[in-house]
Amino acid sequence: MAVLAAALMTLSPATGCSRHGPSDDGRAPHRSAAPAQSPTPSPSASRASGSPxxxxxxxxxxxxxxxxxxxxxxxxxxxxxxxxxxxxxxxxxxxxxxxxxxxxxxxxxxxxxxxxxxxxxxxxxxxxxxxxxxxxxxxxxxxxxxxxxxxxxxxxxxxxxxxxxxxxxxxxxxxxxxxLTTGFRYGPAPAGGRPTASRTVRYPAARFAFTWSARQGGWQVSMDGTPAVTTGGQRLAPPTVVVQYVEVRSSRYHDRLGNHTPYTETVGSGKAVVLRDGRSFDATWSRPGATDGTTFTAAGGGPMDFADGQVWVVFAAAPS
Missing domain, CATH: 3.50.90.10 (YerB-like)
Structure with missing residues (x-):
């Protein structure tokens, strides 16, 4: 499990680039990304019709x-x-x-x-x-x-x-x-749960907060202490939020200072907290293999169903 020291907010040219040149370090992609062309899908579009x-x-x-x-x-x-x-x-x-x-x-x-x-x-x-x-x-x-x-x-x-x-x-x-072959189930909430007004997830240099809004029927999102809104001014408020505790280790790759990129392990099993309907539910998650979706089980042993609508999954480092 890795808790990394503070590093650059963007990767170096060697660590944030396309096949032909840098594209994530403040410079334009190798090819010009011009919006003026007509919206013609790429040749892969027809093959991707059944994929997200x-x-x-x-x-x-x-x-x-x-x-x-x-x-x-x-x-x-x-x-x-x-x-x-x-x-x-x-x-x-x-x-x-x-x-x-x-x-x-x-x-x-x-x-x-x-x-x-x-x-x-x-x-x-x-x-x-x-x-x-x-x-x-x-x-x-x-x-x-x-x-x-x-x-x-x-x-x-x-x-x-x-x-x-x-x-x-x-x-x-x-x-x-x-x-959406995620393995998620949607339906009525299980019995129990704890009334919950808000939940915060912290990273070393970032944090997410989710505050229940009965009016919106969802969890209003804040990022680093600032309300998260769309470009149209609408407050983001997903009906279901999952805090999924996973192993976070160092990957094989690093930024220009030599700080390794975190690798988030999403195959395996562990604990989770599911927020829905103004309540929080203790749960466990399981994803046996990479080609499997992730199933969530409520503390009582039954399936942990999500509310209809958008789901946020926040990967948090499991306690050591």
């Missing part, structure tokens, strides 16, 4: 508010270098017009995405030694190098926090709920 879209999303203060995050079916939050956080948003039931800011992939993303059937991964780049693994993984890697016309640079923020994706240039349409 996963987008790596920036989550430092300079990247907020994010665009399109409210349309995701599942949002995963993970720890990255320097104890900061990054998001992976998964889209199956609807595709927003734009998503971002898009940032780089990490090694543990490949394990997390194995639960889906050849998902499309939208990302800005990756560490050079990691890129071959991404392109050998059972997914469709769509960085600006592979699909330049799907990306554009916004004008209201400085790079690297201004790279955005137009999903309809990767997928013709949303694949539907059947593409």
């Amino acid at each position: 879209l996963a987008v790596k999303i920036d989550n430092v203060p300079a990247a907020r508010p994010q665009t399109g995050l409210d349309a995701a079916d599942v949002v995963y939050a993970e720890q990255v270098e320097g104890g900061l956080s990054r998001l992976m948003a998964v889209y199956a039931t609807r595709l927003p017009k734009s998503v971002g800011p898009v940032r780089s992939a990490r090694e543990s993303d490949l394990e997390l995405l194995r639960q889906f059937d050849e998902p499309t991964l939208a990302f800005s780049g990756a560490q050079r030694k990691l890129l071959p693994l991404i392109h050998r993984a059972p997914l469709r890697a769509e960085s600006p190098d592979e699909a330049a016309a799907a990306y554009y640079r916004g004008t209201s923020r400085a790079a690297p926090h201004n790279l955005y994706l137009r999903p309809d240039r990767l997928l013709r349409s949303a694949p539907g709920r059947g593409a």
Whole structure:
């Protein structure tokens, strides 16, 4: 298990790049990401019709508010270098017009995405030694190098926090709920649980807080002490939040200072806390293999069902 020392907020050119050149260090992708072209999906679009879209999303203060995050079916939050956080948003039931800011992939993303059937991964780049693994993984890697016309640079923020994706240039349409092979179950809450007003999850240099809102029927999200809203001003409030306790260790990759990237183990089993309906439920999670979804069991032994709607899964380091 690794608790990393503070490091740079962005990776070095050697650790945040596309196959042809840097794309995550403040410079534009190797190919120009021009929005002017007509929204014609890439050749992989027809093959991806039954698979979800996963987008790596920036989550430092300079990247907020994010665009399109409210349309995701599942949002995963993970720890990255320097104890900061990054998001992976998964889209199956609807595709927003734009998503971002898009940032780089990490090694543990490949394990997390194995639960889906050849998902499309939208990302800005990756560490050079990691890129071959991404392109050998059972997914469709769509960085600006592979699909330049799907990306554009916004004008209201400085790079690297201004790279955005137009999903309809990767997928013709949303694949539907059947593409969400997460193992999650949805239905009435189990008996019990504790009335809960809020819950906070802390990383070494980041934190998430979730506060129950009966009016919104969800858990209002705050990041690093600031309310999380969409670019339209709507407060993010997923009906279900999962705090999943996992092993976080050092990966084989590192930033320019030599600090290793955290690897989040999502295969295995452990404890979890599920927030829904203004209550918190102790649970356990199990994912026997990488191609399996994750099942959650309530403390009483029955299935831990989630509320309908968006689910946030926050990976937290299990106590040692």
